[in-house]
Structures are given as C-alpha cells and as structure tokens.
Amino acid sequence: MKLIIIGAGVSGLAAAYTINQHAPYIALHCIEKSRGLGGRAATRRREGATFDHGAQFFRTSDSDQLAFLTQTLPHDQLIDITKPVGVFDQYNQISAGDPAQNTAPKLVYRSGMNNLAKLLAPKNLTVSLQTRLHHVVKTATGYDCIDDQNTVIAHGDALLFTPPAPQTIEILQASQLDPAMIAHLCSGLAPAVYRPCLSITMAFDGRLEFPFYALVNSDRQHPFSWIAFEHDKDPSRVPTGQTLVTIQLAPAASTDWWQADEAMLITELMPRLNQLLDSALPSPLWLDRQGWKYALPNGKADQTILETYEQSDGLYFTGDALAGLGRIHLAMEHGMHIAQRIIAQH
Numbered sequence: 001m002k003l004i005i006i007g008a009g010v011s012g013l014a015a016a017y018t019i020n021q022h023a024p025y026i027a028l029h030c031i032e033k034s035r036g037l038g039g040r041a042a043t044r045r046r047e048g049a050t051f052d053h054g055a056q057f058f059r060t061s062d063s064d065q066l067a068f069l070t071q072t073l074p075h076d077q078l079i080d081i082t083k084p085v086g087v088f089d090q091y092n093q094i095s096a097g098d099p100a101q102n103t104a105p106k107l108v109y110r111s112g113m114n115n116l117a118k119l120l121a122p123k124n125l126t127v128s129l130q131t132r133l134h135h136v137v138k139t140a141t142g143y144d145c146i147d148d149q150n151t152v153i154a155h156g157d158a159l160l161f162t163p164p165a166p167q168t169i170e171i172l173q174a175s176q177l178d179p180a181m182i183a184h185l186c187s188g189l190a191p192a193v194y195r196p197c198l199s200i201t202m203a204f205d206g207r208l209e210f211p212f213y214a215l216v217n218s219d220r221q222h223p224f225s226w227i228a229f230e231h232d233k234d235p236s237r238v239p240t241g242q243t244l245v246t247i248q249l250a251p252a253a254s255t256d257w258w259q260a261d262e263a264m265l266i267t268e269l270m271p272r273l274n275q276l277l278d279s280a281l282p283s284p285l286w287l288d289r290q291g292w293k294y295a296l297p298n299g300k301a302d303q304t305i306l307e308t309y310e311q312s313d314g315l316y317f318t319g320d321a322l323a324g325l326g327r328i329h330l331a332m333e334h335g336m337h338i339a340q341r342i343i344a345q346h
C-alpha cells in the first residue's frame with residue numbers, strides 16, 4: 001500500500017509521523033509545492049534574523065498532545081514566550097489581554113516554527129519539494145499524480161489531501177475522477193472559506209523594549225490585526241541592538257495593500273505603527289513580505305462528506321479546514337486522527 005500525501009504542512013507531516021510509527025508497512029510519498037517543510041508554520045532567515053511569517057506560536061490544552069511535544073518529540077528548541085499578549089482597538093488604546101490565555105504557555109521553537117515540521121517528518125520520508133500537484137488521474141491500479149508540466153510525479157493506492165480547502169477543490173476539479181464524486185467532495189470542502197493575510201516583517205536599528213510580546217486587535221476595526229516583537233521570543237532571533245516587528249494586516253487591509261510596493265508599504269505602515277506603539281521608530285533597515293491568500297479558515301469542511309470515499313476510493317482529507325479554525329495544534333491533531341483511520345482501513 002502506498003499513500004501519497006499532498007502538502008508538507010503540520011497536518012500532512014503529523015499524519016506521516018503517525019503512519020511511520022504505527023504502520024511502517026504503508027509506503028509514503030509527500031508532494032510539496034514550496035521549497036521546504038512546514039506550510040503555514042513558516043520561518044524565514046534574513047540578515048542575521050529569524051522570524052515566523054506565518055503561525056506565531058501554538059498552544060494546546062490536550063495533555064497527551066503536550067506530552068508528545070514536550071517528551072516524545074525532541075524538545076530542546078521548544079520554548080515558552082513568557083511575555084504577555086496585549087490588545088488594542090481602532091483608537092490605538094492598548095490594554096492587558098486575557099489573563100487566562102496569557103498564563104497558558106505560548107509555545108514556539110527557538111529556531112523557528114518550521115522546526116515542528118522538521119521534527120514530525122520521518123527520516124525516511126520521500127518528499128518531492130517544489131512540485132505542485134496539478135491533478136490526479138484514476139488508473140486501474142490507483143492514482144497518477146500529475147504536475148503542472150503534465151508529468152507523472154508519483155503513483156499511489158491512496159491519496160491524503162492537506163492543502164487549504166480552496167486549493168484542494170482546484171486539484172479535484174482538474175482531476176480525471178468520477179464527476180459526481182468530485183462534485184460531492186467539493187461540496188464538503190466548500191464551507192471552509194479562507195481569509196487572506198499580508199504579513200510584513202521590518203527590522204529597525206535600536207532595540208525597542210515593550211511591555212507586551214505582541215498585540216492583537218480586539219475590535220477588528222484596525223488595519224493591523226496583530227503585531228509582535230521577534231526578539232521577545234528569543235534574543236538569538238534578532239541581531240543585537242535591533243528590533244524586529246512582524247505585522248499581520250487585517251483581511252481588508254491585506255487585500256488593499258496586496259500589490260503595494262515596498263516604499264508604499266513603508267509610507268502606509270510606519271505612521272500607524274509609531275502611533276500604535278507611541279514610538280519614533282526610524283525607517284526600516286529592511287522589509288520582508290509574505291502574502292497568504294489562504295491564511296485562516298472562516299468555516300469548517302463537512303467531515304461526513306469527506307469521509308464518504310475513504311474505504312471505497314482511498315481518498316482522505318486533513319488540515320485546518322477540517323478543524324474549522326487555523327491552529328497548529330488542531331491541524332496536528334487532525335493529521336494524527338486521519339492517520340489512525342488510514343491505518344485501521346489498510
């Protein structure tokens with residue numbers, strides 16, 4: 001039995017980890033369109049700095065999952081961001097955040113969020129990076145996975161789809177499968193619509209010390225939904241004497257400034273940032289941007305529909321679309337859950 005996993009984000013790699021541990025007789029091949037592992041648990045390095053331009057940190061209230069992260073997986077890089085998260089409103093009024101949320105550990109890897117993906121990926125996992133699955137073709141013996149160049153990348157008995165639901169819908173609609181099945185599966189994925197997020201990271205000369213590690217917008221009336229200081233995660237992340245700020249723009253502002261060039265972003269963002277922080281940060285040393293077209297799900301895919309073709313056709317689905325909420329721990333939990341279903345059925 002060979003399973004093709006589409007996507008090397010946390011959910012797909014959590015599934016690969018579980019299958020490798022409990023059913024090593026299932027051969028695995030992961031196809032990933034980007035250059036590395038992690039998906040939206042993403043980390044970038046630039047000019048001596050390390051920053052997370054997707055997920056910022058993760059939490060879990062599940063004691064088994066916490067034990068897995070802090071005992072089973074290597075955990076020497078796992079740290080708790082102890083400084084609190086504050087809130088701000090449209091008038092730039094800052095106040096203390098939820099005390100309960102602030103006392104729960106805010107977990108992150110010192111070397112970056114994508115370290116979680118590297119730890120989950122089995123050492124012997126075959127991964128085709130920079131390979132975008134365009135469509136699949138049903139054959140007499142399983143599925144051919146075809147890339148943008150119309151080349152067969154892999155052949156498998158079963159498929160596990162992990163991308164955000166709209167991207168999985170695109171693949172299914174281009175595939176040579178039973179049209180009624182495609183329509184049914186797409187109707188199961190459709191409720192998981194995603195909102196966009198433009199994430200901007202800027203480095204500044206001088207270290208700004210702030211009472212909060214991060215600030216989250218509470219009234220959804222501000223163009224910034226989140227700002228965070230990378231040096232508060234761990235000093236090793238930022239060159240000495242510099243400040244590294246990550247700003248996540250709200251969905252409307254993300255759309256408005258999606259195409260803006262660097263100069264325009266600096267002109268638009270700097271006065272707002274200085275007003276919010278009551279600071280006088282100078283022009284940035286550098287600016288980095290990442291547009292996430294499908295950042296966070298607003299709705300939840302229909303699990304009942306998506307389970308219909310598991311046993312009969314070997315088609316499986318996981319990812320945060322199934323959780324209905326963009327959270328690392330939920331994507332990981334669902335990846336492990338679907339792996340158990342695959343194991344039980346093979």
Ligand SMILES: Cc1cc2nc3c(=O)[nH]c(=O)nc-3n(C[C@H](O)[C@H](O)[C@H](O)COP(=O)(O)OP(=O)(O)OC[C@H]3O[C@@H](n4cnc5c(N)ncnc54)[C@H](O)[C@@H]3O)c2cc1C
Pocket residue numbers: 006007008009010011012031032033034038039040041053054055056057058059131132133134162163164167171197199248292294295296318319320321325326327328329331
């Ligand atoms: C800006 C931002 C901030 C966030 N903040 C937090 C946070 O602070 N805490 C938290 O818990 N969560 C946060 N999240 C959400 C969290 O990152 C996601 O819920 C989680 O990473 C989803 O994992 P996944 O495996 O479901 O999907 P993904 O990580 O998206 O993995 C899917 C993979 O499939 C690949 N793929 C897509 N299409 C194809 C194709 N055709 N062929 C091959 N590969 C393909 C993608 O490249 C990707 O690697 C944030 C997300 C974003 C974008």
